[in-house]
Amino acid sequence: MKRRITLKDIGTLEGQMIDNQKAGLSALPAPLDNPDDEPGIKELTASQKAKFDISLDGVSAIGLVKPQTREEEEEFVKKFISGLKKLLSKENNWTFLQPLMLSLENCAKCQNCSDACPIYTESGRQEIYRPTYRAEVLRRIIRKHLKKEGRLLSRFTGSDIDLNYKTIARLAELSYRCTLCRRCAQSCPIGVDNGLITHEIRKLFSQEMGIAPKELHQLGTVQHLKVGSSTGTSPKALASFIGFIEGELEERTGKSIKLPVDKEGADILLLHNAGEFISWPENIEAFALIFNAAGIDWTLSSKLAAYDAVNYGVWYDDVQLARIAARHAQAAKDLKVNRMMVGECGHAHKAMLVVSDRVLTGDLNIPRESAIPLLEDIVINDRIKLDPGKNRFPVTLHDPCNLVRLSGIVEPQRRIIRKLCPDFREMEPHGVDNYCCGGGSGFAIMDNANFADWRDIVAGRMKLKQILCAFQNVMSPEVHKYVCAPCSNCKGMIRDLLARYKLTEKHGIHYGGLVDLIANAMVDIKGQFINWEAP
Amino acid sequence: MWLLLLTYACLLIFIAGITWRTYKYASLPVHLRWELYPVAHEIGKAYGGSYLEELDWWHRPRKINLLGESTVFLREIIFFREYFHSNRRYWSFVYPFHLGLFLLVAWLVTLLAGSILTLSGLSVSATTANAWLQIVYYCTLISGIAAFVLGIFGTIGLLVKRSLDEDLRNYTAPIDYFNLAGILLIFLTGLLFWMIEDPSFSAARGFIQGLITSKPSATGPLITITIMLSALFLAYMPFTRMVHYVAKYFTYHKVRWDDEPNKPGSGLEKKLQALLDQPAGWSAPHIQAGQSWVEQVRSNGAPDKADK
Numbered sequence: 001m002k003r004r005i006t007l008k009d010i011g012t013l014e015g016q017m018i019d020n021q022k023a024g025l026s027a028l029p030a031p032l033d034n035p036d037d038e039p040g041i042k043e044l045t046a047s048q049k050a051k052f053d054i055s056l057d058g059v060s061a062i063g064l065v066k067p068q069t070r071e072e073e074e075e076f077v078k079k080f081i082s083g084l085k086k087l088l089s090k091e092n093n094w095t096f097l098q099p100l101m102l103s104l105e106n107c108a109k110c111q112n113c114s115d116a117c118p119i120y121t122e123s124g125r126q127e128i129y130r131p132t133y134r135a136e137v138l139r140r141i142i143r144k145h146l147k148k149e150g151r152l153l154s155r156f157t158g159s160d161i162d163l164n165y166k167t168i169a170r171l172a173e174l175s176y177r178c179t180l181c182r183r184c185a186q187s188c189p190i191g192v193d194n195g196l197i198t199h200e201i202r203k204l205f206s207q208e209m210g211i212a213p214k215e216l217h218q219l220g221t222v223q224h225l226k227v228g229s230s231t232g233t234s235p236k237a238l239a240s241f242i243g244f245i246e247g248e249l250e251e252r253t254g255k256s257i258k259l260p261v262d263k264e265g266a267d268i269l270l271l272h273n274a275g276e277f278i279s280w281p282e283n284i285e286a287f288a289l290i291f292n293a294a295g296i297d298w299t300l301s302s303k304l305a306a307y308d309a310v311n312y313g314v315w316y317d318d319v320q321l322a323r324i325a326a327r328h329a330q331a332a333k334d335l336k337v338n339r340m341m342v343g344e345c346g347h348a349h350k351a352m353l354v355v356s357d358r359v360l361t362g363d364l365n366i367p368r369e370s371a372i373p374l375l376e377d378i379v380i381n382d383r384i385k386l387d388p389g390k391n392r393f394p395v396t397l398h399d400p401c402n403l404v405r406l407s408g409i410v411e412p413q414r415r416i417i418r419k420l421c422p423d424f425r426e427m428e429p430h431g432v433d434n435y436c437c438g439g440g441s442g443f444a445i446m447d448n449a450n451f452a453d454w455r456d457i458v459a460g461r462m463k464l465k466q467i468l469c470a471f472q473n474v475m476s477p478e479v480h481k482y483v484c485a486p487c488s489n490c491k492g493m494i495r496d497l498l499a500r501y502k503l504t505e506k507h508g509i510h511y512g513g514l515v516d517l518i519a520n521a522m523v524d525i526k527g528q529f530i531n532w533e534a535p
Numbered sequence: 536m537w538l539l540l541l542t543y544a545c546l547l548i549f550i551a552g553i554t555w556r557t558y559k560y561a562s563l564p565v566h567l568r569w570e571l572y573p574v575a576h577e578i579g580k581a582y583g584g585s586y587l588e589e590l591d592w593w594h595r596p597r598k599i600n601l602l603g604e605s606t607v608f609l610r611e612i613i614f615f616r617e618y619f620h621s622n623r624r625y626w627s628f629v630y631p632f633h634l635g636l637f638l639l640v641a642w643l644v645t646l647l648a649g650s651i652l653t654l655s656g657l658s659v660s661a662t663t664a665n666a667w668l669q670i671v672y673y674c675t676l677i678s679g680i681a682a683f684v685l686g687i688f689g690t691i692g693l694l695v696k697r698s699l700d701e702d703l704r705n706y707t708a709p710i711d712y713f714n715l716a717g718i719l720l721i722f723l724t725g726l727l728f729w730m731i732e733d734p735s736f737s738a739a740r741g742f743i744q745g746l747i748t749s750k751p752s753a754t755g756p757l758i759t760i761t762i763m764l765s766a767l768f769l770a771y772m773p774f775t776r777m778v779h780y781v782a783k784y785f786t787y788h789k790v791r792w793d794d795e796p797n798k799p800g801s802g803l804e805k806k807l808q809a810l811l812d813q814p815a816g817w818s819a820p821h822i823q824a825g826q827s828w829v830e831q832v833r834s835n836g837a838p839d840k841a842d843k
Contacts, residue, residue, distance in 0.1 A: 006705055082818070090564055092816045098563035099790045106782040109706040110629070112622050127705075136706055158708025185571055189617040190779050191786025196569065210819040222821065225835040318567070319815060319822050319831050326832045339593065353587055357797050358567045359832075361808045365799045367593035377590050408572040408585025408794075432572050432583030 005127040010137055010170050011162035017128055017170065018057050020454060024124025026461060029468045031475060032501055039500055041453040048449050053169045056128065060449040061176035062205075062213045064169055073165040076209075080168045083208030084146060087200055095318045099193060100200050104139055107132065107192045113184035118435050118462035119177060131184035131194040134174045137161060138197060172211055175201040176451075179440030179459060180315060181401040186432070202316040212316050215446045220312040221320035225327065229274040229308035230445075238307050241277040242300075249285040253525050257292050259284070262335065263299035269337040270298050270371065271309035271328060271352070273345035273488035280491060283344060286515035286529065289522065290375065293384040299335060306331030309342050310488075311351035315441045325356035329364035339367035341374065344513045346400030346487035347440075349407045372403075372486065372514070376412035379419055379518060386521040388420050390528070393480045395421040395517065396470035398463065398494065399434035400487035408432075413486055413514055420521045427466040435462045437485065439493025455493075456500045464497050467509065477508040480532050486514040536751045538762055543746075545766035552773025553781060560785045565806050570794045575607035575787075576600050577794075585794060597796070608787055628696055632689025635722060638682035643743075645675040646736065650743040659740065675736050679729060686722035690715055714777060721764050728757035 005017060020041050027033065044054060052060040067073045086092040093100070113131045114120055120129045127133060143149050143159035154160055161167060178198040185193035205211040214220075224230045233241065242259050250256050260266065270291075276283040291298050301307055305327035313321025332340045342348045352368050360366070378384055397417055404410045410431050417424050427434070437444070438460025446455070471481050483498075485491045494511045503509040512530060519529040573583040576599040586592045610616060615633065618626035649659040649671050657665070659672050694715050697703045732755040733739055741752035742762060754762070772778060797803050811828040818824065823831060 004701060004705065079818070086817060091813060094564040094810050094813070095567045096569070098560065098566045098785070099569055101563060102560065102782050102786045102790065106776050106779040106786070108776070108779065109703070109711070110618075110622075110625060111702050111706070112618060112625065114702065115621070132706060156708070156713075157710050182571060185791075187617065187621055189611065189615060190783055191791050193569075193571075193786075193790070207817040207819050207822060210821070217821075222835075319817070319828075322828060322832045323835065339591075349587075354568045354570065354794075356567070358565070358803075358807050359811070360797070361804050361811065362799075365797065365804065369590070369592065370587055373588055373590040373592075404583065405572055406570075407587055408570075408574065408577070408580070408583060409588050410572070410580075410582055410584045412588050 007133070007136055007140065007158075008160055008162075010128075011164055011167035016055055016058050018126050020057055020059065020123065020126075020458060024126065025457070026122045026124065026465075028461070029465055029472070031507065032464075032468065039453070039457065041457055042450050044449055052449060053173070054449075055166065056170045056173040057126075057177070057454075059451055059454045060173070061446055061451045061454075062172060062211060063448045064172055064211065066169075067165060076165050077163060077168060079209050080204070081145065081163075083204040084142065086208060087204045088142070088146070093200075093203075096196065096200060096203075099196050103135070103192045103194070103197055104142065106190055107135065107139070108190060109136070110189075112189065113187050113192075113194060116183040116187040117178075118181075118183070118438075119179070119459050122461035123458050128174060129177055131178070134171060134178070134201065135192075135194045135197040137167070137171060137174075138201060141167070171201060172205050175205065176213065176441075176443075176446070177459075179401070179436045179438065179443055181436035181440050182405060183401075183433075183435070186405065199315070203318060206317040207319060213442065213446050213448060215448070216312045216316055216442045217320075220310075220442075220445075221317065221324060224305055224308060224310065224312070225320075225323055228304040230310050230312060231274045231278055231308065233274050233277060233308070235302050235304060235307070238277070238302055241281070245277070245281045245284050245288075248281060249288065252282075252285065252529065252531075253289065255289065255292075255525075257288050259288050260299040261302050265336050266299035267297040267338045268299070268341045268374075269301055269306075269332045269335055269339070270341050270343060271306070271345075271348065272300070272343040273310050273348060274308035275310070275488045275492065276343070279495075280488070280513065282516060282519075282529070282531065283488075283513045286513070286519035287343060287371070289519050289525075289529075290378060290384065290515060293522065293524075294378045295383075296374070296378075298341075299337065301331040301335060303327075303331040303334065309345050309348035309352070311348060311356070312442060314347055314351040314355050321351065321356055322359045325351065325359050326364055328352065329360050329366055332366045333363055337366075339369055341369050341371045343371050344486045344488065344515065346402035346490060349400075349409065350402040354407050370403075370407070370409050370412075372409055372412045375515065375518065376416055379416045385523040386420060386518070387523045388422055388521060390521045390523075391421045391517060392423065393421075393482055394423045394425060394471055394474050395482045395484055396425050396427055396467065397430070398427065398437060398467075398483055398485040398487075398490055399430055399432075400485065400490045401434065401436050401440055403487060404434055405432045413484075416514065416518065417484065420517055425470050427470050435466060437463045437490040437493040438497070439489050442489075444489040444492040444496075452496070456496055460493055460497045463494070464501065467494070467497075467503075471507075471509060475507050477506060479508055481507075481509045482517070482530070483509065483511040484514055484517060485511055538742075538754065538759060539745055539749065539751050542762060542766045545770035548770035549773060552770070553778065556773050556778055556781050560782065560789075564810055565803065566790075568794065569790055571791045574792045574794050576604035576792060578603070586796075593796075604788075604792065612783075625696070628689050628692030630689070631685040632693055632718075635682050635684075635686025635689055636718075638678045638685065639725075642675060642678040642682050645671060645678055646740055646743045649675055649736075649740045650747060653740060654744055654747065660735065660737075672735075675740070679725070679736055679739075683722050683726035683729065687719065687726060690719040690722060694719065710775075714775060717764070717768055717771075721761065721768060724757060724761040724764060728755065728761050731755075732757050 053064040140159040140161040182195035745752040
């Protein structure tokens with residue numbers, strides 16, 4: 001029998017701590033119930049293995065390059081300790097110190113949170129993915145190496161973790177094996193939040209050591225601030241995207257609608273996840289269609305950083321979070337709009353409406369709202385003509401964690417779907433008890449080395465099961481089925497899940513946003529707005 | 536007399552320790568919002584909705600239900616509902632354990648009440664003619680016995696579970712066994728002194744009277760051991776994670792349910808502005824050393840420098 005991984009192993013075990021073998025994964029329901037069809041996580045090439053530190057689980061999310069000398073290793077440890085001290089200081093980490101201290105000092109280690117974590121359960125209960133594992137490692141490092149408990153006392157308190165390069169490198173990777181969905185926190189009777197501890201570990205690495213996945217930092221927030229969007233879209237490129245979208249909208253619906261850009265004094269500045277411009281232009285089109293029909297006074301911004309609602313800082317770096325939040329608010333201020341409104345982007349909801357609510361002060365403190373209640377108002381109060389008969393296909397709703405559990409926007413989207421989709425079926429569990437799509441906290445856009453394999457096969461496994469269960473009685477490919485995901489990152493993740501397991505091709509499962517369903521039900525649009533031919 | 540002095544000292548350390556711990560958490564700066572839904576003070580949104588579900592919420596008055604919030608909090612504290620629903624086996628030990636501790640506090644309160652009444656010249660006993668005094672007597676008896684029995688059952692259960700269940704054992708340090716064993720010892724000696732030395736808890740009441748009047752009372756060996764262990768444990772507790780009952784107030788009310796919006800011109804906004812004016816001393820290349828948060832935000836950082 002294999003020896004069980006212990007906390008101490010993180011700093012002592014040679015080689016890889018675990019193998020993400022197919023055998024350990026939880027079983028999938030029909031039609032994916034043949035384990036031989038499981039795609040598996042590809043092994044890295046010899047050069048990748050030589051370059052990246054994959055000593056945690058054979059997967060590299062952050063692309064951490066191994067130090068070449070002992071001095072480099074020592075420097076690495078020194079920087080980590082310096083960051084840890086800052087993480088625990090009022091001066092440097094006022095942003096989250098109170099919740100962090102409460103979570104660090106009061107865990108009863110009852111493991112009630114373990115079963116709440118889909119990554120832990122679906123991986124076959126791999127010890128290192130347990131929500132308490134990384135949190136407890138951090139606690140023990142603090143006790144032994146910051147509070148300087150002596151040898152005897154640290155044995156008594158269980159703080160027997162070596163602080164070396166190995167421990168820290170693995171901890172850095174491990175902070176990207178949690179989607180920050182905070183289901184674990186919800187299940188803790190004391191209120192300890194292991195998701196927050198993961199968030200804080202990520203911050204330490206980013207804010208002190210400059211270590212973060214390139215998709216979140218260099219290609220994410222840095223590019224967002226410098227070029228204008230995490231997609232790399234510049235203001236000039238945005239103009240051509242908008243032209244394309246207007247053209248496509250006319251082609252698709254016969255309606256000639258001009259997307260308002262930089263309209264000063266508009267009621268609403270609408271912020272989309274810029275991923276929509278590139279991957280799901282139909283989402284932008286549907287918003288324009290609905291807002292235009294309902295007579296909403298709105299605008300987009302073409303200002304650097306303000307045409308992209310995303311704020312990847314919310315996952316790993318408070319400074320980057322604040323910078324982007326301020327750019328969004330500045331654009332709203334410059335356009336003299338009454339309010340900012342977030343489109344279908346889960347983490348932008350949490351970033352703009354919840355977390356950075358306490359970053360924006362003075363003239364940047366401008367009203368911020370979700371677009372979903374406005375959509376609800378339009379649909380429920382019949383401000384546009386809709387025919388639910390046009391949506392006669394099975395629909396299930398994915399609840400983005402950032403929207404439901406972390407922002408409390410749960411019912412408006414349901415009221416819309418209940419009114420417009422006669423064959424609506426809830427996933428179980430749903431609402432604030434939902435499961436993450438597996439792409440949360442940046443995973444959906446991260447693809448270093450073999451990380452995307454791990455993400456789809458392990459992190460997204462529970463969502464995959466939920467989708468399959470929702471459609472069990474209608475698996476025939478002739479029946480179009482729709483997974484509604486009112487969040488760009490979740491859509492990206494679900495797209496990848498459906499593609500990896502060939503579920504669109506073989507079983508007719510499609511995905512899309514909420515506005516797509518509303519636009520599809522509009523009576524003055526001929527045929528279907530949803531393009532069922534799209535992959 | 537030494538027992539009285541020890542008890543006074545331990546009580547003082549306990550009060551100072553709890554005050555220190557509470558102050559420590561309470562004095563931490565206001566943090567960015569990190570709530571988790573359901574938020575118990577939202578009205579009509581038990582499914583987990585927030586005011587962000589309302590159109591134009593920014594301009595509407597904020598209504599919160601503090602009674603509802605307290606009810607949810609108390610229900611969790613009194614019944615351990617989260618464990619009951621998600622981990623019934625663990626609940627079957629952790630709940631009696633905590634119920635034993637709650638009843639122990641209730642027992643001490645009834646002992647205190649009985650002592651004050653006795654000092655006032657009234658007789659707290661089973662045979663007294665006054666029904667109220669009888670109630671105090673029986674409350675003391677029942678809460679004390681129930682506390683010891685439930686506490687012993689729960690503590691043994693937790694000790695066994697922690698030792699046998701690998702999921703728990705791997706995360707349990709010697710200090711955790713020590714703490715549980717200490718509590719078990721207190722419950723055990725308590726039960727023994729009731730059974731052998733003090734079936735009516737009159738000696739226990741006598742000790743509390745002694746505490747009030749600073750006059751030592753006659754105590755047997757078992758009650759002496761119980762009091763000594765309890766006092767020492769009381770002094771030790773604030774410095775361990777066993778004070779999670781203090782933390783729980785903050786984790787729920789100041790983190791999980793703290794959804795107070797930062798409205799322009801509010802006191803909260805002023806506090807935040809002061810914090811944003813502080814320097815952010817992080818060292819990564821994209822952060823400018825020594826600059827305040829406001830200054831950091833104005834700049835784009837140093838994106839050309841090589842963050843990894």
